[in-house]
Amino acid sequence: MIDFGQVNEYLARVQPPSEGVTAEMEAYGREIGFPFIGPLVGRLLAMLTRMIGARRVFECGSGYGYSALWFADAVGDQGEVWCTDTSAEHAAKAEEFLGRAGLWDRIRFRIGDANEILAETEGPFDVILVDIDKQDYPSTLERTVPKLRPGGLLITDNLLWDGDVLRETPKHEWTPAIREYTRLLVAHPALETVILPLRDGVGVSRRR
Numbered sequence: 708m709i710d711f712g713q714v715n716e717y718l719a720r721v722q723p724p725s726e727g728v729t730a731e732m733e734a735y736g737r738e739i740g741f742p743f744i745g746p747l748v749g750r751l752l753a754m755l756t757r758m759i760g761a762r763r764v765f766e767c768g769s770g771y772g773y774s775a776l777w778f779a780d781a782v783g784d785q786g787e788v789w790c791t792d793t794s795a796e797h798a799a800k801a802e803e804f805l806g807r808a809g810l811w812d813r814i815r816f817r818i819g820d821a822n823e824i825l826a827e828t829e830g831p832f833d834v835i836l837v838d839i840d841k842q843d844y845p846s847t848l849e850r851t852v853p854k855l856r857p858g859g860l861l862i863t864d865n866l867l868w869d870g871d872v873l874r875e876t877p878k879h880e881w882t883p884a885i886r887e888y889t890r891l892l893v894a895h896p897a898l899e900t901v902i903l904p905l906r907d908g909v910g911v912s913r914r915r
């Protein structure tokens with residue numbers, strides 16, 4: 708059986724190392740033990756964003772802005788990245804990091820519940836990232852899909868949840884919600900979805 712932990716370590720090793728503010732944000736995340744997406748998924752986000760020429764990105768769950776850094780770079784200087792987080796402390800940290808990276812003018816950071824902010828924010832978006840607390844994943848799906856343009860991407864992190872989704876008796880309280888979300892995601896009539904076993908499992912869904 709292939710060991711996905713080892714695969715991800717190998718993939719991280721063969722990539723060029725992060726530099727500048729990106730590397731600082733990774734060091735900060737590791738230091739405080741924060742669950743940021745990391746450089747493997749960061750590159751994927753940036754590449755998908757560039758591939759579809761995305762200009763408007765919405766993040767459900769931005770933390771201190773690591774995933775937003777990759778998006779903000781990829782949308783270009785005419786683009787915007789809407790960030791959401793329930794923590795004002797994370798938002799302040801994001802401003803500090805992304806300001807130093809010269810990308811803060813592309814960011815619209817809102818503090819509060821991502822689903823509520825998304826409902827109040829005019830779409831459509833080219834890309835929506837779902838990376839909030841996992842018990843809220845199932846209710847997020849029907850809020851995000853109508854906000855995506857046709858051909859736009861819904862990207863969801865943590866669909867493998869450290870392998871807990873494979874267990875007959877899951878250990879983590881959020882695993883049933885992740886499984887339910889995954890079931891809804893792959894069956895959604897407006898979406899075509901591929902789940903990539905990169906890092907903790909990334910869902911890439913394209914709105915038809």
Ligand SMILES: C[S@@+](CC[C@H](N)C(=O)[O-])C[C@H]1O[C@@H](n2cnc3c(N)ncnc32)[C@H](O)[C@@H]1O
Binds near residue numbers: 767770772797839
């Ligand atoms: C996994 S972290 C996000 C990491 C970020 N996407 C990155 O990779 O850099 C999840 C974040 O979502 C925030 N969060 C959890 N539930 C939320 C909700 N309902 N609305 C907004 N933010 C939420 C948490 O405060 C936390 O900072």
